[in-house]
Amino acid sequence: MVSGLINANPIVYEKKERRTRSTPADVDEYAVEAIDQLEIFEHIRDIKDPEHPYSLEELKVISEDAIEVDDKHSYVRVTFTPTVEHCSMATVIGLCLRVKLMRSLPSRYKVDIRVAPGTHATEAAVNKQLNDKERVAAALENPNLVDMVDECLAPSYE
Known part of the structure; x- marks a missing residue:
């Protein structure tokens, strides 16, 4: 086991089955x-944790329920839950989420990355860092x- 980890033995959850959106046959291609x-x-879902060989989904750092999308206003909010209250990698995790969405979404989207309320000791500071364009x-x-x-x-090629 790697020493010096804040959460050396995290709880690992099973991944959800992949789902795809269905597209009605009459939709213009x-x-x-x-x-x-x-x-x-x-x-x-497959972003790897910076300290562990598990995905953020497997560690329940992210979940589908913690995502808000307002497509009409081009707005996405992802709220994540660090595995421990003093997670030293919270800003790195948030930066990974932001970069992945910057690379994946059209540029018109405003992305808001947040630590779930009450789940991190320095929640306000982490949220401020993750949503400040200059700091990012x-x-x-x-x-x-x-x-x-x-x-x-x-x-990862599982």
């Missing part, structure tokens, strides 16, 4: 389909941090 909660979840841009200029984010976003 060139029509822009609305983005919904399931689509957002499918984009982020500065973080993404740090090559070590970008490498860590890219590692978390790299597909």
